[in-house]
Amino acid sequence: MQLAVVIGKIVSTVKHPAYQTRKLLLVQRLTLDKKPFGNPTMAVDYMDAGEGDFVLLGAAPGLASTVFGIPNAPIRELVMGVIDCVQFGDTRKGFGNSVRAQKSKRK
């Protein structure tokens, strides 16, 4: 599981049957310091995430088969959760989608 932010969406008509009726998002992986790393990748939405949301990204073979109940789904990246808030025990600043996290960002 990794931290990521949704930066956009992808439209596709011709696709593998396992992708039918699923929303495709463009996500950018983040480090714990909210810094982007790596290349943006495509992920299948499972949690109704939208653009600009911080999300949990699951990336493993066979993960989507378990979640969607389709045998042998060729899906690697999956949005597994929407992050409300990331908090640290030390002095590092947290972040997230919730109102509280956005308020602390404004200060």
Next chain:
Amino acid sequence: MDIARLIGTIVATQKDPALVSSKICIIQPLDKDLRPNGKPLVATDSTSQRGTGEIVYYVSSGDAVFTGLQGEKIPVDAAIVGIVDQVDYRKEYIPRAK
């Protein structure tokens, strides 16, 4: 899943029996602005509808083996699973590195 552009096709007569009837092509991985990024690789096509120059998305390693007809397993390392119509993204959603 990553985005790539299809830049060529490969014809192979002698191949694993499980790969018979699957199309083999060369793809160039792209970044979010659809610029080439990284080395080209060889992938099979599970959609069977590709044309050269098209932008596609592919799965690699462990997931690519499930892309045979009717979900059967085939010995491949990368497989195209769809064709991209449109990519939309906004730069302001990417947090700035401090």
